[in-house]
Amino acid sequence: MSEPARVGDVADGLVIRGWAVDPESGREGAAEATIHDGILTRMTWLTGTAAQGIEPGGILILPGLVDLHAHFREPGNEDAETIVTGMAAAAHGGFTTACLMPNTTPAIDEASVVALVRGATAASGSPVRVLIHGAVTAGRKGDTLSAMGELADAGVVGFSDDGAPVRSASILRNALAYAGALGLPVIDHPEDPSLTEGAEASEGYVATVLGLKGWPVAAEAGSVARSIAILADVVRDVPAARLHLTHVSTAAALDHVRAAKAAGLPVTCDVTPHHLSLTDEWIAGARRWAWQALDAQGRARDPWADGALVAPPFDTSLRVNPPLRSAPDAAACLAALRDGTADAIATDHAPHTEVDKHVEFGWAINGISGLETALPVVLAAVAAGGLPLARAIEALTTGPASVLAGRDGVRPGLRAGEPADLVVVDTGTSWTVTAEALASKGKNTPLLGRSLRGVVRLTLAGGRVAYTAD
Amino acid sequence: MSTGADRPQGAIPAPVHWAHRHLLDVDALTRPEIDLVMRTTDEMRDVLARPIPKVPALRGVAVTILFYEASTRTRVSFEVAAKNLSADVVNIAAASSSVSKGESLVDTVRTIEALGADMLVMRHPASGAPYLAAEVFGGSVLNGGDGWHAHPSQALLDLYTIRSRLPGGSLEGRKIVILGDVLHSRVARSNVWTLTAMGADLWICGPTTLLRGFEAWAAHGAAGRRFTVTSDVDAALRDADVVMALRIQKERMASGLLPSLREYAARYGLTKARLRAANPDCVVMHPGPMNEGVEIAADVAVDPRSVITTQVTNGVAVRMALLYLLAGARHAEGGS
Numbered sequence: 001m002s003e004p005a006r007v008g009d010v011a012d013g014l015v016i017r018g019w020a021v022d023p024e025s026g027r028e029g030a031a032e033a034t035i036h037d038g039i040l041t042r043m044t045w046l047t048g049t050a051a052q053g054i055e056p057g058g059i060l061i062l063p064g065l066v067d068l069h070a071h072f073r074e075p076g077n078e079d080a081e082t083i084v085t086g087m088a089a090a091a092h093g094g095f096t097t098a099c100l101m102p103n104t105t106p107a108i109d110e111a112s113v114v115a116l117v118r119g120a121t122a123a124s125g126s127p128v129r130v131l132i133h134g135a136v137t138a139g140r141k142g143d144t145l146s147a148m149g150e151l152a153d154a155g156v157v158g159f160s161d162d163g164a165p166v167r168s169a170s171i172l173r174n175a176l177a178y179a180g181a182l183g184l185p186v187i188d189h190p191e192d193p194s195l196t197e198g199a200e201a202s203e204g205y206v207a208t209v210l211g212l213k214g215w216p217v218a219a220e221a222g223s224v225a226r227s228i229a230i231l232a233d234v235v236r237d238v239p240a241a242r243l244h245l246t247h248v249s250t251a252a253a254l255d256h257v258r259a260a261k262a263a264g265l266p267v268t269c270d271v272t273p274h275h276l277s278l279t280d281e282w283i284a285g286a287r288r289w290a291w292q293a294l295d296a297q298g299r300a301r302d303p304w305a306d307g308a309l310v311a312p313p314f315d316t317s318l319r320v321n322p323p324l325r326s327a328p329d330a331a332a333c334l335a336a337l338r339d340g341t342a343d344a345i346a347t348d349h350a351p352h353t354e355v356d357k358h359v360e361f362g363w364a365i366n367g368i369s370g371l372e373t374a375l376p377v378v379l380a381a382v383a384a385g386g387l388p389l390a391r392a393i394e395a396l397t398t399g400p401a402s403v404l405a406g407r408d409g410v411r412p413g414l415r416a417g418e419p420a421d422l423v424v425v426d427t428g429t430s431w432t433v434t435a436e437a438l439a440s441k442g443k444n445t446p447l448l449g450r451s452l453r454g455v456v457r458l459t460l461a462g463g464r465v466a467y468t469a470d
Numbered sequence: 471m472s473t474g475a476d477r478p479q480g481a482i483p484a485p486v487h488w489a490h491r492h493l494l495d496v497d498a499l500t501r502p503e504i505d506l507v508m509r510t511t512d513e514m515r516d517v518l519a520r521p522i523p524k525v526p527a528l529r530g531v532a533v534t535i536l537f538y539e540a541s542t543r544t545r546v547s548f549e550v551a552a553k554n555l556s557a558d559v560v561n562i563a564a565a566s567s568s569v570s571k572g573e574s575l576v577d578t579v580r581t582i583e584a585l586g587a588d589m590l591v592m593r594h595p596a597s598g599a600p601y602l603a604a605e606v607f608g609g610s611v612l613n614g615g616d617g618w619h620a621h622p623s624q625a626l627l628d629l630y631t632i633r634s635r636l637p638g639g640s641l642e643g644r645k646i647v648i649l650g651d652v653l654h655s656r657v658a659r660s661n662v663w664t665l666t667a668m669g670a671d672l673w674i675c676g677p678t679t680l681l682r683g684f685e686a687w688a689a690h691g692a693a694g695r696r697f698t699v700t701s702d703v704d705a706a707l708r709d710a711d712v713v714m715a716l717r718i719q720k721e722r723m724a725s726g727l728l729p730s731l732r733e734y735a736a737r738y739g740l741t742k743a744r745l746r747a748a749n750p751d752c753v754v755m756h757p758g759p760m761n762e763g764v765e766i767a768a769d770v771a772v773d774p775r776s777v778i779t780t781q782v783t784n785g786v787a788v789r790m791a792l793l794y795l796l797a798g799a800r801h802a803e804g805g806s
Contacts, residue, residue, distance in 0.1 A: 200597070205690050208683030209497075211597040211619030211659055302690045304497065312605070314598030358576055360596035362617070 016424055016458075018059030020045075023394035024413030030054035033061055033414065033422070038463030040420040058428050062393055063412035064096025064421040064461055066400040068187075068270055069162070069246050069346035070371060072098075072130075075116060076105025081351040081441045083120040086371075087128040089349070089440035091459045091466035093371040094423035096128055097400075097410050098349075102135040103163040109135035109146040111154040118155075127464035131408055133158045136175045136186060142167045145175060152182040157407045160187035162246060163321075165223055167193060169230055176234040180241030185268070185403065187244045188227050190253060191322065195219035200362045202323040205300070206280040210313060212362065215323045221252035228260045231267060244403050245269040247348050249322040251332030258341040268403050269336075270346035273377040274368050274446075276333035276386075280324045282446055283361075285309035290330030291384045300327040316357045316364035317446040320350070334386045337395050344400035345392070347374045351442020369442030372433075376452035379427055383453070419463030429455045488795040492604045492611040495620045496663045504629070504667060510791035511630050511784070517554065518787055527794055528557035534587040536562045536578070537614070538594045543758055543782065544614055544624070548591045551789035560587070579603045589796060592616075597656075610796040618654050624757055625660035627788040629668065631781050632712055635753045642669040645749075647706045649740060650716030650765050653680045653727075657757045658716060662687070666695035673698045675706035676716075676738060679727040703738055710748040714755040715740045715766045731764050741767045745775075753777055 013036060020031035020043075030051035034042040046054065072086030073079075081089075090098045100117065102108030108117065114132055121130040134151035136159045138144050148159060159179050166172040166188055175186050196219045201207040203214025224245055231243045248254055248269045260267045279290045279300070286293065286303040287310050295301050303309050318324060336342035350367025357364050378396065381387050397412035404410050414422060430451045435443040459467040487506050499507075517525055533552040537545050545561070552559045564578065573581075575594075579602075582590060588609045592600050597617030604611040615621040632646070633639040646665055652658040652674050665672050674684050678701045688699045700706055707713060722728050745752060754766075754776040762768040771778060 203683060205683070205686040208687045209659065211617050211656060213618075214683060305690070312601050314601045355574075358602075359574055360594070360602060361598040362596045 016059070016061055017054060018061045018424065019054055019056045020061040020414060021390055021393040022063060022414040023390065023398040024063070024411070024415070028390050031061060033420075035420045035460070038419055038460070040414065040416055040418060040422070043414050043416045056389055056427070058426070059457075060425040060427055061414065062094070062423050062425065063397045063414055064423055064459065065094045065375065065396045066097040066404075066410060066412060067095050067347050067349065067371065067374075068099050068344055068400045068403060069101060070098045070349040071101050071103065071351065071367070073351060074104065074120060075113070079353050079441070080356070083117065083130070084124045084126070085439060085441045086349070086351070087121065087124050087126040087130065088467070089371040089438065090128045091126060091461070092439045092456060093373070094375045094425060094456045094459055095371060096421050096423070096459060096461035096466060097131060098128060098371070099131040099133055099157060099404070101160055101162040102133050103140060107135045107140045108132060108156070109138050109140065109151070111147065111150045114151065114154040114156060127461040127466050129408065129410070129461060131157045131404070131410070133160045133162070133187060135159065136161045136166050137171060140164065142171060145171070145178060148175075148178050148182060152184060155408070156184070157404050158185045158187045158244065160189070160246070162187065162189045165189050165191045165193065169226060172227060173230045173234055176231060176241045176243060177238045180234065180238040183240060183405070185242040185244045187246050190220050190223035190227065190245055190248065192219040192223045195222070199323070200319070201283055202280045202325045204280065204326055206284050209304070210284060212283070217250045217252050217329070220248070220250050220322055221256060224248065224253040224256045228256055228265065228267060231260075231265055235266060242266045242268070246346060247272050247275065247322060248336075248342065249275040249325050249333065250329050254332050254336040254341055258336070258339070261341065268343040269341070270344040270400070270403075271333040271336060271342045272348045273345060273370060273374040274320065275322070275325060276330055276337070276345075277377045277381055278318070278324050278446065279327045279330055281308065281327075282324060283313060283315065283318050285311045285313045287311055289380060289384065290327050291381065291386050293327035294331060298328060298331065314361040315446060316359065316361050317368065317444050317448065319361060319364045319366055320368050321366040334381060337387055338391060342395065343403055345374065345378060345395045346400065347371050349440070349442075351440050352444045354443070357444050367444065369438065369440050369445045372438050372440060373445060373447050373452060375425065375456070376454035377447070379454045380452065420460040421462055422460050423456060424458040426455045426457050427453055429453070431455050488799050490796070491799050492600075493622050493792055493796060494600045494604060494611060494613045496622045496625050496660050499664070499667065501667055504626070504664060507626055507788070507791055507795065508630055508633065510795060511787045514787040514790040514794070517790070518783075524554050524556060526556045528552065528555035528797055531557045531588045531797055532560070532586050533557040533589045533591060533793065534560045534562060534582050535591045535614075536564060536582065536593070538564045539615070541593055541615075543785070544593065547782070547785045548614060548789050551786050552793055554786070554790055555793055557589075557793070575599060575602055576606050579607050583608050589793065610799070612792060612796060615656055618656050618659065620660045621656040622660055623785070623789050623792055624657050625664045626792070627781060627785040628661055628714065628755060628757070629664050630788055631755065631777050631784050632753065634784075635777060636711065641665065644670050644711040645673065645709060646670045646712040646714070647673045647675055647710045648714050648716065649675045649703065649706065649738065651680045651718050651722060652676055652684055652716065653682050654719070654722075655716050661714070662697060666697055673700065673706045673710070675700050675703055677701055677728060677734070680722070703744065704747060707744055707747045710752050712753040712755065713740060713745070713748060714757070716757065717759065718761060718765045735764045739763075739765060739767060740770050742770055742773070745770065751775065755781060757781070
């Protein structure tokens with residue numbers, strides 16, 4: 001990575017020409033963005049000869065990306081990530097807003113921890129906007145509600161016990177009702193722990209052959225169905241209650257969300273870049289994209305039969321919760337993005353140290369470092385025809401912003417006259433994911449060594465340079 | 471390290487087709503490679519029949535046997551095999567648990583290498599652990615069983631034993647049944663690969679809770695290799711040429727996979743009555759250790775059709791062959 005730019009105002013008269021995608025206005029096409037003193041002074045949509053040669057395969061101009069789900073590990077595990085390195089990773093990935101999960105040590109379950117995180121973000125000097133989710137339960141233990149009102153007053157944007165589901169149906173019901181009155185969503189990590197104890201990989205063909213304990217689809221689908229049933233009950237009394245399901249990874253669970261949305265329930269969900277692009281066959285040593293692992297009938301191909309096993313098996317950078325699924329489940333994540341069942345793509349950026357990862361597969365800690373590869377991975381899905389570009393960018397900007405309901409002024413868009421909050425990506429150029437190329441302390445990504453198309457050239461957050469490659 | 475001059479002249483074929491530095495799984499073994507292991511095992515059986523069953527093939531080779539799980543038969547079998555080849559053997563019984571594991575596997579393996587080990591035989595409760603060892607170990611790693619994943623030497627000794635009992639030594643089209651707790655069995659998984667590679671008509675049988683995932687495997691029929699999965703023990707045993715019973719562990723009841731050992735014995739235990747449905751010469755196998763009266767009746771275990779003790783003897787010969795072939799592959803690579 002090149003030296004991070006000095007944080008400050010962009011030089012006068014920066015003019016960027018490229019293919020702009022602006023989900024807020026619904027416009028997409030050749031455009032010229034002019035930036036003065038950090039303000040997007042002019043946004044000109046080009047036509048005719050002026051637009052010639054400007055294509056989606058070249059320079060992209062996008063609103064700053066929004067991540068609903070990231071782990072910056074501070075306080076408590078600064079060896080894995082700090083707020084400073086996490087913000088640098090976000091900026092390098094094109095994200096100008098990152099929402100942090102509260103599973104720190106101590107957990108973010110009261111206002112004092114929020115203040116601590118805010119202090120660190122303010123001191124970082126980075127213009128990336130860091131938002132905070134508070135815990136649903138005290139200490140994330142699942143027993144009693146956290147100081148939800150106090151946390152809301154301190155400015156949290158949602159409540160989550162991420163890393164674990166809210167086990168008790170009764171607590172979840174109370175949390176949805178209480179948070180609803182505060183105007184905030186409960187963000188649940190869907191998993192029935194009685195079905196996943198000791199689980200190592202998605203239950204099915206690959207896990208069976210590798211002798212890894214299975215994490216069944218039913219553990220996610222059942223949990224999602226339960227949470228939706230509870231939501232339906234709560235909204236009768238508390239219409240403002242909202243449920244967001246994070247890192248949904250299976251076709252079965254997405255079907256439940258689709259049906260709940262059709263029934264008009266206030267439920268939203270996100271999928272991760274890794275669940276839509278990678279599959280469990282990577283654990284066996286395959287290294288092809290999820291969409292390449294499907295046969296003509298939409299079933300998973302057999303990596304043992306078709307020579308797809310090119311890397312050693314049991315790479316712990318693939319250990320993640322929920323686990324990487326089969327190719328049809330990954331295809332279902334893309335389908336859910338296409339039809340709007342999935343509102344957002346969230347990274348679940350989960351940096352970890354070498355010490356926690358360079359161990360036996362089943363003993364490795366769960367998580368993939370994802371902020372810096374998210375956009376190139378999604379662009380790969382777009383290039384493969386899995387997702388229209390506009391819909392992909394929507395799921396990385398206005399989609400997650402709608403889950404946040406505009407809190408903290410998160411309103412992604414290429415609006416003239418406002419501080420520039422945008423990312424410039426060169427999709428005609430590739431880069432190799434290496435430990436050195438990643439700003440995150442977390443080098444735990446299965447994409448290490450892989451060449452990805454899409455180099456972030458410039459990230460402007462709130463009118464200031466968050467990252468520049470030049 | 472031994473050199474070519476140490477090989478007993480004419481006694482053991484040169485491992486010309488063996489290109490693997492490690493033996494971590496059997497999924498990638500080709501049929502010619504399996505045949506080579508079988509032929510080399512024949513030679514090792516001849517060595518074992520000598521008055522002094524010892525050859526200098528691995529003289530000067532340091533073999534470390536690192537077991538993270540309690541095991542007597544496999545550990546001793548590897549030790550005897552290595553000593554028969556004149557290797558220098560070090561045994562390490564390591565305590566292991568995911569919670570209080572102390573030194574990491576990577577550090578342990580680096581230490582073993584620094585202590586001069588050329589070959590590492592390893593047993594570990596986590597599936598895939600030998601791959602991690604192979605990533606950092608400069609010599610050869612031989613998987614002595616990892617989690618539920620693989621047990622290559624057991625599958626190869628099972629194959630050797632079956633071949634010696636079937637007319638013509640061919641498994642082609644022969645009905646072979648693996649009966650019991652396949653879900654938790656590395657022996658079953660490795661046998662799926664080797665037995666289907668040799669063309670057997672493989673049947674996997676047990677209570678549905680212990681077959682979980684194998685239907686999906688059978689549906690894929692990895693690399694075109696088909697096998698049958700059923701919970702119907704009578705259908706499985708009908709006209710079977712070989713039946714291999716697997717150990718049922720008490721923990722399976724605690725996790726709700728089975729009602730009781732008694733019910734398992736009644737419904738799936740390998741009894742003389744059940745064996746009547748099989749081919750009259752049906753070969754009876756068990757990888758050990760046995761729960762007599764549960765997965766196998768005591769009288770079946772000692773029946774003339776049982777080859778359970780032969781499996782143990784063949785285990786030494788197969789492990790001699792594997793150590794020998796791996797040492798040869800290291801020579802071919804210039805000892806890298």
